[in-house]
Structures are given as C-alpha cells and as structure tokens.
Amino acid sequence: MKVAVIGAGVVGLASAAALLDQGHDVVCLDRLGPMAERSTGVSRIFRLAHGSAALVDLAREAGAGWARWSEAAGRPLIRDVGCLVSGAIALEWMACMGKAGAPYEVVGPDWPELGLPVRKAPGVLLHDVAGGAIETVSAGNYLVGRLGRSLRDAVVYALEERGSGARVHTSDGLFDADAVLIAAGAGTSPLAAQVGIYTPTVLEHHVRFTFATSRGGPLRSWIDETPGVLSTYQHMAGPGRWTVGGLPDAASVAWEVGRDEAVRASREAVVDYVREHLDGVEPTVLDELYCTTMAELGDGFHLRRNGPFTAVYGDNLFKFAPLLGDLLATAVTAGTDDAVDYM
Ligand SMILES: Cc1cc2nc3c(=O)[nH]c(=O)nc-3n(C[C@H](O)[C@H](O)[C@H](O)COP(=O)(O)OP(=O)(O)OC[C@H]3O[C@@H](n4cnc5c(N)ncnc54)[C@H](O)[C@@H]3O)c2cc1C
Structure with missing residues (x-):
C-alpha cells in the first residue's frame, strides 16, 4: 500500500517505521523536520504506572517495544532509574x-x-x-535512521478523498496515497477536520x-x-x-x-x-x-478513522511510541473501528 504519514514527531516516525517494516510504500511529511514540536527536548518520563489497568498493560507492551528499539539502536533508549x-x-x-x-x-x-x-x-x-527516563534525542535519531529517504520536509495544506484513496496537497507538490495517517500533534485537528474527523481543539x-x-x-x-x-x-x-x-x-x-x-x-x-x-x-x-x-486529556490515546484517513491524538504519548507505531500501522493498513479510545 502507498501510505502518507503526516508528522515526523515520535508518533509519526514510529508509525512510518512500522509501516516500512510491513513492506508498505511510505512517505512521512513534516513542516519543520523531525522531532521539532511536542517531541522536542532531551528526555521524557517512561512509566508503567497509570490510572487504569488497561493503560498499565499498554505501557508494558510499549516497554517491550522500547527494549527492542534499544537493542536495534545499539544503546539503551530508556535510563532505568525507576x-x-x-x-x-x-x-x-x-x-x-x-x-x-x-x-x-x-x-x-x-x-x-x-x-x-x-x-x-x-x-x-x-x-x-520498570520506569525511568527516555533518551529522546537518541530515540529520534534511531527512528530517522530507519526512515531514510521516506522522510520529507513539506507542509501539508489540504487533504481530499479521491476514489478509494486520498490526495495530499503539500508545499512539495501532490501525493496520492491509498491511506493517510494524521499524526501531526497540534496540527492534527485542523487537518482531520477537512476530512470529517473531529478531534479536541x-x-x-x-x-x-x-x-x-x-x-x-x-x-x-x-x-x-x-x-x-x-x-x-x-x-x-x-x-x-x-x-x-x-x-x-x-x-x-x-x-x-x-x-x-x-x-x-x-x-x-x-x-x-x-x-x-x-x-x-x-x-x-x-x-x-x-x-x-x-485540555483535560491526561494519559491515554485515541484513534479516529474516516475512509482512507486515520487520525491519532492524546497527551503524554512519548512513552507509548513503539506500541503506537505498531498499532497505527495496523490500523491504517488493515482497518480499525471509526473510533477507538485507549484509556
Ligand atoms: C515539556 C513536555 C514534557 C512532556 N513529558 C512527557 C513525559 O514525561 N512522558 C511522555 O510520555 N510524554 C511527555 N510529553 C508528551 C510527548 O512528548 C508528546 O505527547 C509526544 O512527543 C507527541 O508526539 P507527536 O508525534 O504526537 O507530536 P509532535 O512531536 O508534535 O509531532 C507532530 C509533527 O507534525 C508536524 N506537523 C503539524 N502540522 C503539520 C502540517 N500541516 N504539515 C506538515 N507537518 C505538520 C509538526 O511539525 C510536528 O513535528 C511531554 C511533552 C512536553 C512538551
């Protein structure tokens, strides 16, 4: 499948990397370059502790993902200080x-x-x-390395449904894709609204x-x-x-x-x-x-889908990144319910 991922924060990068692993043709577009908005900075907290058993389970899956990424990166991406x-x-x-x-x-x-x-x-x-601190710069570098030429600097201006797929209007021209993942952080809501997906504003x-x-x-x-x-x-x-x-x-x-x-x-x-x-x-x-x-989101994350478009939103997403990448890659290519909340 041809997939456009909008956003090269940790969520977009993780998803694009998982899509590439599945053999899809991927372009990941970002207006500022990778890890420049909510994913910027040198560290984040990783923790299993959450306010629901479901989120603890998801964080545990994410922790296994961080261990895999650390091994592939050749260095620990989480400092296991608790x-x-x-x-x-x-x-x-x-x-x-x-x-x-x-x-x-x-x-x-x-x-x-x-x-x-x-x-x-x-x-x-x-x-x-099992908690600690995430080495975010190393994590970003590792993911950027996995994406290689799939990563492009471009502003996405507009999205439109075309036949069974989608057209993405960008500062770098038009991209036609079978599916689009909107993982644009603060930019998600205005893009998603263009294709009938409503996320908190x-x-x-x-x-x-x-x-x-x-x-x-x-x-x-x-x-x-x-x-x-x-x-x-x-x-x-x-x-x-x-x-x-x-x-x-x-x-x-x-x-x-x-x-x-x-x-x-x-x-x-x-x-x-x-x-x-x-x-x-x-x-x-x-x-x-x-x-x-x-405002008022807290932990957890949310997927919304309409036709070829899937949007993701949430706060405190860094710790879940490896899990989110796998979940979103599957949701985008194999389909998901129109609204799934992980809370
Ligand atoms: C100070 C701070 C502390 C935090 N602490 C923690 C913590 O301890 N633990 C934790 O797990 N999380 C923490 N978080 C939250 C976590 O960092 C974010 O949830 C996560 O990085 C979000 O990643 P993202 O990929 O969704 O968004 P972003 O990193 O914002 O990525 C979205 C990307 O989309 C691009 N984009 C937007 N609109 C467009 C467009 N129209 N065209 C092209 N590109 C576009 C942007 O340039 C951006 O690079 C913290 C965040 C901050 C800022």
Whole structure:
C-alpha cells in the first residue's frame, strides 16, 4: 500500500517505521523536520504506572517495544532509574498496577535509595521499578535512521478523498496515497477536520524548566501530586540537570491567557517550588521547554478513522511510541473501528 504519514514527531516516525517494516510504500511529511514540536527536548518520563489497568498493560507492551528499539539502536533508549509516584494518585495507581500484575514497590521517605533531591519526601511513594527516563534525542535519531529517504520536509495544506484513496496537497507538490495517517500533534485537528474527523481543539500551554543539580548518583523520575503543593513531574535531563514540569491550576495555563503570561506564571510557580521544596537544586532556570497540550486529556490515546484517513491524538504519548507505531500501522493498513479510545 502507498501510505502518507503526516508528522515526523515520535508518533509519526514510529508509525512510518512500522509501516516500512510491513513492506508498505511510505512517505512521512513534516513542516519543520523531525522531532521539532511536542517531541522536542532531551528526555521524557517512561512509566508503567497509570490510572487504569488497561493503560498499565499498554505501557508494558510499549516497554517491550522500547527494549527492542534499544537493542536495534545499539544503546539503551530508556535510563532505568525507576519512577516514583506520590500524593493523591499514588494509591489509585498502585491498585491499577496490582490489577495488571505489574511490578511495583511501596516505599517510605526514609528509603535509603530514594534518589530524589528533596528537603522532605512524601510519606508514601509508589516505586514503579520498570520506569525511568527516555533518551529522546537518541530515540529520534534511531527512528530517522530507519526512515531514510521516506522522510520529507513539506507542509501539508489540504487533504481530499479521491476514489478509494486520498490526495495530499503539500508545499512539495501532490501525493496520492491509498491511506493517510494524521499524526501531526497540534496540527492534527485542523487537518482531520477537512476530512470529517473531529478531534479536541482546546489547547493549553505547558512548560517545563531545567535547573542545575549538585546531587550525585542516579536520581529517579518522579510524579508528585501531594495536596497543597504544586503538582509536578521531575527527572534528570542529562548529567547535573534536573527538570521540573509544574501543573498549575487550569486557569493560569488556559489558551486565552496567551503563551507569554502562561510561561511567566508557570516559571514563577516552579521556581518558588524548587526554592522551597528541593535540596541540591539551584533555583535558576537554565532552560525551558514549551509545548501545547490538550485540555483535560491526561494519559491515554485515541484513534479516529474516516475512509482512507486515520487520525491519532492524546497527551503524554512519548512513552507509548513503539506500541503506537505498531498499532497505527495496523490500523491504517488493515482497518480499525471509526473510533477507538485507549484509556
Ligand atoms: C515539556 C513536555 C514534557 C512532556 N513529558 C512527557 C513525559 O514525561 N512522558 C511522555 O510520555 N510524554 C511527555 N510529553 C508528551 C510527548 O512528548 C508528546 O505527547 C509526544 O512527543 C507527541 O508526539 P507527536 O508525534 O504526537 O507530536 P509532535 O512531536 O508534535 O509531532 C507532530 C509533527 O507534525 C508536524 N506537523 C503539524 N502540522 C503539520 C502540517 N500541516 N504539515 C506538515 N507537518 C505538520 C509538526 O511539525 C510536528 O513535528 C511531554 C511533552 C512536553 C512538551
């Protein structure tokens, strides 16, 4: 089959690579080049821990995919430092891991191997032993290498159904294909709407900040939703660098607030948090990573299909990338229901 994949973020690249493995004729189109929008940056959290047993199972499948990719890439694409979860979600996520039969430990603040740069650790923590941090640049390079000449720089302007297939209008000319995968991140909704697929349109601002840390030894990835404290996710973003994403209240990162004001408010909240709660982390921002997210989506992912077009959307997709690639390649070529939600 001839397949056009729109988007060379981690999801489009993983899907295009899986389609090539299945022997299809693939072109993967991106307006900015690979890994340039939501997939940019040096690291992401990998975790099995989720708020449903179904997502824990899917993350476990993704973990097996990451192991395969690491072997093929000749280097570990996940730093297996573990992932800690604390606060309001810890007990709920523990129950989901138990139901899915996934490995985890319950640890306390005095655990000698805690590996968090904190002044005072939360009382109870879920240790997701299979979690860690994804080496995103290596993952992107590995996928780009697999795609070779299938990858093209081009803006996709319009999509139209033609006979039993599709026509893709791009800055690099017209592409006719038997099937089209729309994996365009923030660009998915306007393209999908042209072909009768409706995906959420309400965006929010999100930004994470990187700080210098003097803490030696491997630090674990961490998601903390302790009541009364800024909700955060945190992990190592390279040697001596600790990154903190704050999840402030929805009003301060709403789309209407504007990027500058949302970044300012997030920076203020995160720097205050670092100063007050972290130990061995210098509260001066070294780097910030901005992206749009979709309001109220959370974990999980969603497939929508209409004729030759399949669209995918979701937040926090990086950790699922190997699984998503395989699932989407099959959905696009063998067909899927018009709407499938993995939650
Ligand atoms: C700060 C931050 C922290 C995160 N933390 C985590 C985490 O810890 N764990 C995790 O699993 N996930 C995390 N995520 C989310 C994860 O990174 C994203 O969900 C994932 O990278 C999305 O990949 P994607 O391929 O769907 O989208 P993208 O990477 O945005 O790729 C879409 C591509 O489509 C292209 N495109 C769009 N429109 C068009 C068009 N019209 N024509 C041509 N090309 C087009 C864009 O240029 C882009 O390259 C985080 C994201 C950010 C930004």
